[in-house]
Amino acid sequence: MKKVRTKQVIPLFMAGFAVVFGWVGVFKLGFWNPDQGPAPGFFPSIMAVVMFLTSILAFIQSFKEDGTVKYEKQELLVIASGAGIILSTFIIGLVGSCFLYIILWLKVFEKASWKDTLIILAVVAFIVIGVFGLWLGIQFPLGLMEYIL
Amino acid sequence: MQNLQLLLHGFQTALTFQNVGAALIGAVLGLIVGAMPGIGSLAGVALLLPLTYKFNPTTAIIMLGALYYSNMYGGSFSAILLNIPGDSPAIMTALDGYPMASKKKRPGQALLTADLSSFIGGSIGICILTFTGPALANLGLKFGPSEMTALLLIAMTSISWLVGENPTKGVVITMFGIILASIGMDTLSGVPRYDFGNMYLLGGIPFTPYIIGAVGFSQVIKLIMERDQGKGGAATDMKLTIRGSMITKHDFRRLLPPALRSGFLGTFIGVLPGAGATTGSFMGYAVQKKMKSEEELGTGAIEGIASCEAANNAAAAGAFAPLLALGIPGSGTGAVLLGGLMMWGLNPGPLLFTNEPDFTWGLIASLFLSNILTLAIAVCVIPFLLKILSVPVKYMIPCITVVCVVGSYSSSYSMYGVLIMFLSGIAGYLLDKNDYPTAPMLLSFVLAPLLESNMRKAFIISGGSLDIFFTRPITCVLMVVFFGVVATPVVKSMMKNKTAGKASK
Amino acid sequence: MKSRKTFLAAGVIAVSLIIGGCNSKQASSGPFVPKENVSWVVTSKPGGGSDIYTRMISDIMVSEKMLDQTILVTNKTDGGGEIGRNEVANTKGKKADYTLLTFNSGDLMPMVQNTANRSKNFRILAIMAVDKQLIFKGEKTKYQDFSQAIEAAKNGKKVVIGGSKGDDIATYEAMLAEIGLTQNQMSYITYDSTGDAITAILGGHIEFVISKPAAASEYVEAGSLIPVLALAEERYTGNLADAPTLSEIGDYKNVEIPVWRGVAAPAAMSDAAAAYWSDLLGKVAQTDKWNTDYLEKNKLVADYKDMAEAGEYVTKYEADFMAANGIK
Numbered sequence: 001m002k003k004v005r006t007k008q009v010i011p012l013f014m015a016g017f018a019v020v021f022g023w024v025g026v027f028k029l030g031f032w033n034p035d036q037g038p039a040p041g042f043f044p045s046i047m048a049v050v051m052f053l054t055s056i057l058a059f060i061q062s063f064k065e066d067g068t069v070k071y072e073k074q075e076l077l078v079i080a081s082g083a084g085i086i087l088s089t090f091i092i093g094l095v096g097s098c099f100l101y102i103i104l105w106l107k108v109f110e111k112a113s114w115k116d117t118l119i120i121l122a123v124v125a126f127i128v129i130g131v132f133g134l135w136l137g138i139q140f141p142l143g144l145m146e147y148i149l
Numbered sequence: 150m151q152n153l154q155l156l157l158h159g160f161q162t163a164l165t166f167q168n169v170g171a172a173l174i175g176a177v178l179g180l181i182v183g184a185m186p187g188i189g190s191l192a193g194v195a196l197l198l199p200l201t202y203k204f205n206p207t208t209a210i211i212m213l214g215a216l217y218y219s220n221m222y223g224g225s226f227s228a229i230l231l232n233i234p235g236d237s238p239a240i241m242t243a244l245d246g247y248p249m250a251s252k253k254k255r256p257g258q259a260l261l262t263a264d265l266s267s268f269i270g271g272s273i274g275i276c277i278l279t280f281t282g283p284a285l286a287n288l289g290l291k292f293g294p295s296e297m298t299a300l301l302l303i304a305m306t307s308i309s310w311l312v313g314e315n316p317t318k319g320v321v322i323t324m325f326g327i328i329l330a331s332i333g334m335d336t337l338s339g340v341p342r343y344d345f346g347n348m349y350l351l352g353g354i355p356f357t358p359y360i361i362g363a364v365g366f367s368q369v370i371k372l373i374m375e376r377d378q379g380k381g382g383a384a385t386d387m388k389l390t391i392r393g394s395m396i397t398k399h400d401f402r403r404l405l406p407p408a409l410r411s412g413f414l415g416t417f418i419g420v421l422p423g424a425g426a427t428t429g430s431f432m433g434y435a436v437q438k439k440m441k442s443e444e445e446l447g448t449g450a451i452e453g454i455a456s457c458e459a460a461n462n463a464a465a466a467g468a469f470a471p472l473l474a475l476g477i478p479g480s481g482t483g484a485v486l487l488g489g490l491m492m493w494g495l496n497p498g499p500l501l502f503t504n505e506p507d508f509t510w511g512l513i514a515s516l517f518l519s520n521i522l523t524l525a526i527a528v529c530v531i532p533f534l535l536k537i538l539s540v541p542v543k544y545m546i547p548c549i550t551v552v553c554v555v556g557s558y559s560s561s562y563s564m565y566g567v568l569i570m571f572l573s574g575i576a577g578y579l580l581d582k583n584d585y586p587t588a589p590m591l592l593s594f595v596l597a598p599l600l601e602s603n604m605r606k607a608f609i610i611s612g613g614s615l616d617i618f619f620t621r622p623i624t625c626v627l628m629v630v631f632f633g634v635v636a637t638p639v640v641k642s643m644m645k646n647k648t649a650g651k652a653s654k
Numbered sequence: 655m656k657s658r659k660t661f662l663a664a665g666v667i668a669v670s671l672i673i674g675g676c677n678s679k680q681a682s683s684g685p686f687v688p689k690e691n692v693s694w695v696v697t698s699k700p701g702g703g704s705d706i707y708t709r710m711i712s713d714i715m716v717s718e719k720m721l722d723q724t725i726l727v728t729n730k731t732d733g734g735g736e737i738g739r740n741e742v743a744n745t746k747g748k749k750a751d752y753t754l755l756t757f758n759s760g761d762l763m764p765m766v767q768n769t770a771n772r773s774k775n776f777r778i779l780a781i782m783a784v785d786k787q788l789i790f791k792g793e794k795t796k797y798q799d800f801s802q803a804i805e806a807a808k809n810g811k812k813v814v815i816g817g818s819k820g821d822d823i824a825t826y827e828a829m830l831a832e833i834g835l836t837q838n839q840m841s842y843i844t845y846d847s848t849g850d851a852i853t854a855i856l857g858g859h860i861e862f863v864i865s866k867p868a869a870a871s872e873y874v875e876a877g878s879l880i881p882v883l884a885l886a887e888e889r890y891t892g893n894l895a896d897a898p899t900l901s902e903i904g905d906y907k908n909v910e911i912p913v914w915r916g917v918a919a920p921a922a923m924s925d926a927a928a929a930y931w932s933d934l935l936g937k938v939a940q941t942d943k944w945n946t947d948y949l950e951k952n953k954l955v956a957d958y959k960d961m962a963e964a965g966e967y968v969t970k971y972e973a974d975f976m977a978a979n980g981i982k
Contacts (some may be wrong), residue, residue, distance in 0.1 A: 035838035037608025044331040051324035293859030352733035498872025
């Protein structure tokens with residue numbers, strides 16, 4: 001086995017997902033009520049069965065497909081930065097994390113000039129604080145700052 | 150004829166300086182709100198509602214009507230330019246709009262197509278509303294649970310027309326969307342489903358963050374590989390002016406038939422209780438898929454953009470029919486408008502047309518007005534919008550990421566939304582990498598809950614018997630259509646096999 | 655122009671927030687005086703009944719100059735509202751004095767049914783209004799009145815009633831128990847809102863609809879809905895006066911499940927602050943605006959209960975509800 005073979009992992013994951021939902025649907029939620037027709041589990045469990053069967057089919061078919069999927073480091077970096085924003089929100093708040101992310105991303109990763117960084121920061125600040133924050137009146141979480149203020 | 154007179158009177162009301170101003174402000178705000186992911190028309194109208202309390206009701210509803218209406222335009226902007234639908238009806242627009250802007254290098258034409266078809270669809274919707282308003286609303290009422298079930302079955306099967314080259318993957322992903330949608334409280338039985346003891350899952354997966362993630366954030370992840378190309382979407386050699394965005398006569402001829410067809414279809418769907426603009430734009434697109442298009446849909450075809458954009462604006466207009474004639478909101482946004490009516494001291498309901506003719510006809514006239522105003526504004530902003538494309542991709546990435554985060558937070562004021570956005574972004578990215586189409590997953594997420602609840606309501610009414618789907622005339626016709634739709638490909642492939650078998654002999 | 659004004663206003667708020675934030679460090683004893691922005695959580699969508707109720711109260715507080723601070727209403731709809739309620743229940747410290755929650759019977763029911771949260775995790779500041787329900791028939795309904803429908807259901811004809819979630823279901827169940835029918839004889843379809851249920855009856859898809867007076871009023875006026883049963887101890891007045899109560903149509907006891915609208919706060923709110931808010935809500939309940947623009951318009955019963963009374967009332971309501979549904 002070389003790298004992680006997502007081509008096979010995805011259909012397997014889907015099949016597992018279907019098994020869980022189908023099982024809960026039939027045994028926990030109920031399938032059919034003689035007087036009222038379908039019970040809460042009816043619809044999802046039928047869909048889960050179809051999903052399970054097609055996932056298995058997709059799994060078998062996946063071996064015939066050629067070429068492996070390549071994941072680039074940079075793509076993972078975007079995901080990591082998304083996770084970073086979410087985590088740091090709990091410390092320095094949503095707006096703070098977004099600004100910090102932009103500065104870090106542009107300066108460290110893109111090595112952009114300070115001028116470009118500041119311009120973009122200003123545009124984003126306008127959208128986030130101006131449009132969302134002030135005009136639409138959305139309160140953003142402040143993280144730990146809330147306790148300091 | 151009487152309607153026409155009333156409409157003229159309505160124009161007198163709408164064409165005062167104050168009301169035109171209100172429509173103008175509404176249109177501009179609607180475009181902005183519509184283009185921001187996370188803030189759909191529902192949130193936009195709700196957030197601006199308090200602003201309008203100071204106006205008289207007619208001015209206020211004109212402003213909100215214009216806002217609601219222009220939202221549908223705004224949603225397509227970000228869908229076409231960035232492949233991030235501003236709201237759910239724009240999912241379909243992105244399918245052809247983004248390829249047309251990025252691969253065919255005709256972003257201006259794509260935007261103009263969207264604007265023009267929105268205008269055509271909207272005009273058809275408003276005209277139908279003007280002449281048949283209350284009758285139309287009554288037709289919508291005829292669609293009970295069994296009729297809606299049959300209609301949605303047709304819609305669900307037509308998702309399969311979108312699945313692309315690998316049908317197996319298409320079905321898997323459609324089912325995945327359906328099952329994700331079943332998480333949360335089950336309204337009919339009042340029982341939590343698939344919440345796995347988690348309080349957040351009790352309310353289900355919030356739709357807006359889910360879409361922003363699956364389409365928007367996953368797009369950013371992919372975009373990073375293109376950032377060395379310099380300018381965004383390779384816009385360098387494009388004419389980014391309004392003249393460079395003009396569509397040719399030939400383009401217009403391609404645009405018109407789908408726009409007209411979707412205009413009628415969309416209006417009708419908008420009238421149905423609970424169907425909404427998303428279903429409208431999807432059905433418009435699905436029908437186009439069955440028609441002949443010059444280029445294949447999904448590769449940046451004008452027909453694709455026209456069919457869904459016209460349908461969603463028509464649906465938005467159609468939704469006003471039950472709202473005004475019966476006081477029934479056709480969508481979440483309608484419900485908020487209804488709340489607004491009550492706050493202004495009007496009583497929405499079957500008597501609104503008779504008791505408040507100034508108001509209702511003023512509103513309808515203002516829809517005509519805001520349709521034209523919005524078109525004018527939307528066309529004028531095209532050059533500015535295109536400037537977005539000249540921003541280097543490497544600068545776009547952090548900006549879009551932040552907008553995705555902020556937008557998904559704003560949809561429900563919680564970090565849970567951001568988390569859902571993030572996770573569905575990763576899921577969308579992984580699925581796309583492995584050639585799973587993501588659009589069916591989003592559409593089935595929207596349509597499946599409607600199908601399920603209507604089907605179960607029908608069964609409760611019939612006491613668990615299947616009769617209800619065949620003894621009612623409209624339902625029966627729709628069911629026949631449904632079986633036709635399901636059977637055609639099967640029969641076709643059988644015929645093919647037969648002839649192929651003969652040929653090989 | 656409009657938006658610029660908002661910008662300005664928002665700027666002023668931002669500045670005052672910073673200044674206010676610095677000043678509020680000095681803790682004071684004695685009567686509570688609000689020195690910060692107030693955050694008011696609503697656990698349902700903008701534009702809905704609870705939202706209008708909340709914005710009405712906060713609007714009165716500010717416009718009648720009862721309160722110098724800004725009230726920020728946020729709609730927290732995650733987890734069917736449970737997340738918002740849970741957050742408020744767990745708010746501690748000084749913030750607890752500035753957090754309010756719209757809390758109705760329709761919020762309590764799913765909370766008790768689906769989570770471990772109970773009303774004792776909150777401070778019930780006041781109950782502002784009480785509502786009751788009626789059953790309406792549509793133009794296409796086969797039955798003359800509700801007693802005919804009961805007869806039909808007993809003889810094996812299926813009768814379908816539509817309505818919204820929460821309160822409506824509780825009333826429906828209480829009514830069935832009193833009449834002695836099963837859920838299969840007289841079925842109930844839960845719609846997302848009363849509006850959806852009314853849509854269904856206008857189309858003739860269901861026989862009856864259960865609704866509060868306000869939502870049905872316009873349709874009664876137009877003749878497309880006809881009240882057939884008042885689920886109350888006595889008849890309504892006005893255009894709803896024709897509907898008999900349950901005891902009038904047969905050998906039954908009247909069924910009345912009150913639908914109340916209240917205001918709650920975190921359990922950690924200080925006594926001084928709780929007294930202040932409860933008192934302020936009482937003042938709101940006495941204003942003309944509240945009585946004409948809200949209560950009268952929505953045909954609600956004015957029934958202000960202060961902190962002590964409301965707390966007792968909700969506790970009893972909760973205990974009854976849990977007993978009826980077998981929740982421990």
